[in-house]
Amino acid sequence: MANPRDILKAQFGFDEFRPGQEGIISKILEGQPVLAVMPTGAGKSLCYQVPSQILDGPTIVVSPLVALMDNQVAGLRANGIMASCLHSGQSREDNITQWRDVTTGRSKILYVSPERLMTDRMLSAMKALKPALFVVDEAHCVSKWGPAFRPEYADLNRLHQLFPETNLAAFTATADEATRQDISTQLFGQGGEIIVHGFDRPNLSLAVMPVDNRPRQINNLLINQKGNSGIVYCLSRKSTETYAQSLRQSGYKALAYHAGMTAEARYENLERFMAEPGIIMVATIAFGMGIDKPDIRFVYHVNMPSSMEAYYQEIGRAGRDGLPAETVLLFGLDDIRLRRQFITNDGSERDHQMREFKRLDALIGYCETTACRKQALLHYFGETIQPCGNCDNCLNPPEQVEASQAARAIIAAIEQTGQRFGTAHIVSVARGEDTPRIHQFNHDKLPAFGRAKDLGKAFLQALIRQAVARGVLGMDISRYGALTLTGMSEAISSGQPFNIRPPMKSTAKAERQARA
Ligand code: ADP
Ligand code: ZN
Secondary structure: OOOHHHHHHHHHHHOOOOOOHHHHHHHHHHHHEEEEEEOOOOHHHHHHHHHHHOOOOOEEEOOOOHHHHHHHHHHHHHHOOOEEEEOOOOOHHHHHHHHHHHHOOOOEEEEEOOOHHOHHHHHHHHHHHHHOEOOOOOOOOEEEEOOOOOOHHHHHHHHHOOOOOOOOEEEEEEHHHHHHHHHHHHHHHOOOEEEEEOOOOOOOOEEEEEOOOOOHHHHHHHHHOOOOEEEEEOOOOOHHHHHHHHHHHHHEEEEEOOOOOOHHHHOOOHHHHHHHOEEEEEEEOOOOOOOOOEEEEEEEOOOOOOOOHHHHHOOOOOOOOOOOOOEEEEOOOOHHHHHHHHHHOOOOOHHHHHHHHHHHHHHHHHOOOOHHHHHHHHHHHHOOOOOOOOOOOHHOOOOEEEEHHHHHHHHHHHHHHHOOOOOOHHHHHHHOOOOEEEEEEHHHHHHOOOOOOOOOOOHHHHHHHHHHHOOEEEEEEHOEEEEEHHHHHHHHOOOOOOOEEOOOHHHHHHHHHHHH
16 A cells, blocks of 8 residues: 555645544555545645545545635646546536446546535446545534534435445544544444544634723733734724724724625725725625635734624634734623524524523623633634633633532532423522423422522523533533533532532623513
8 A cells, every 4th residue: 555645745735744644545555444634735635636536436425615625626636636526517528438438448537516425326326436435525514513514415424324345534624522433423324534624723822801891992902012013803894994993093904804895896805905004994704705815913802792603713814924823802791691682683583592592601601711812712622732821711710609519509400300401491490490391300309409509690601501511511502402410510519629610790780681
C-alpha cells in the first residue's frame, strides 16, 4: 500500500498533514467507519482524497451542491488528479464520459448527489462497480437534529446495509453531541467512530460582557483597534446603519452591510473592506459566508447570536492569519427574550423549536459560565482542552456564589425523575411547585420535591445552564433537552463544592417576559 505521506507530497504538493488529518486517514485505510467533525477550512477533503488514491476501488463522494462538486473536481484536476462527477448541470454525454472514467479506473474519485446515488439504477451500477469507500460530505444534513436536515440525505442510512463490503466516512463542520451520535448511527449502524478535531483557535481571545450601554461599550473596545479591520455584528439591519453612522462620526472608517441593501451597495462595501486597511464592517449575519480576509483583528457582537454554532462560525472569521484577534460578545437580557421570540414565531415544528431553544440555552450557559470560555466553547463541540489563560474568565475570575446545596437538589430531582425531563420541570420539582405535570407524574411524592423551595427560578435556571456548559449535567437535545447526569454530577452529589456566577439582576424579569 502506498504511504499517505508520500501521496500527500507527490500528488497534493503538501509537506505536512494538518492536525487530525493523519489519524482520520489511517482509520479510513483500516476500513473503520469514521465521522470526522472539523471546522471549515481545517482540510476535511484531503482526509478522503488521499485514501482515494490508495484504496483498491473507487471512492464515491456524496455532496449536496453542484457548485461544491465542480469546485472539488476542478481543484483535484488542477493538481493532476483525475476526478469525476455526475450531476444534472452537465450534459448526458458528459455524465456518461465521467462515469466511464470511473469504471475504467482512470478516475478513482466520483462526486454525486445523494438523490442520484440512491436511485435503484445507480445503486445496482454501484454494486457492479464495487466502491472501496463512500464519503458523505456535509454529513449534518443526515440528521433531523442537525441545523440543516435534508430529506434526500436521510436515505443514505441504507448504504451501510446495501454495501456491507464498502467502508463509509462522513465529514461535517457543525454537529453537537446529539447530532453527531445520530449521524453515526444513521450512516454506520453500530461501531462508527467519531473524531472531533481542530476547533481550537488559540489566537482568538474570548470575552463576554453584560450589556450596559452598547454604543459606549463598542466605542471603548474600538479604542484599542485603531487601524485594524474588524466586524461588528448587529441583529437588525437598521442598527447596522445607525452604528456605522455613529462610528463614522467618531472618526472611524465604518461601513454597513445587510441583506436589505442593494447588491451593488453591498458589493462596494465588501470590496472596500477587503482592499482597504482599517475598515470596520458593521453587519448583520448576511455578512460572512465565504469572506476570507486573513487579517480581521476583531469580531464584536452587539447582540447575542442564535446558537453556539453560529457564534463559533462568526468569531471564526477573525484571525485567520494566526495572529492575535479579539472577540467580545455583549450579553443582554433583552436579546435572550428576542431570540426566544424568533424561535417561537418561526413557524417550524415543535420538535425543531425545542432543539433551537436548547441550542440557544447552550449559548446563554456559555455567556454565564465562570469557567474558561475556551474550555466551555470547545466542550460544546466535543473537544477537551486546558484553561486557555487568555479569556475574560481566566484573566479576571468572576464573582461566584456557593451553590452546592442547590446543585445537589437539582441533581437529586434529575435522578429521581429518571433523567427524562427538561429544565422547566426539574426546576418545578426542586422548588416544590404545584403544576399539572407534577401531579401527572406524582412528582410531589419524591424526596427531591421542594428540596430547593427557598431558591428563585432564575437562580436555578442559571445554575442548570452553567452546569450544562461545564459538563456537570448533560443535556439530550434528541429528547427535547432532557437533563442527564454525568460523572461530574456524582462528584458534586458526594460532596464536591459547586459555585456559579449569579444570574444578572434582571434575569428573572427577562425570563418571565420570555416565557409569558
Ligand atoms: P474543509 O473541507 O475542512 O473546509 P478544505 O478541505 O477545503 O477544508 O481545505 C481547506 C484548504 O486547506 C484547502 O485549500 C486545502 O488545499 C488546504 N489543505 C488541506 N490540507 C492541507 C495540508 N495538509 N497542508 C496544506 N494545506 C492543506
Ligand atoms: Zn480561558
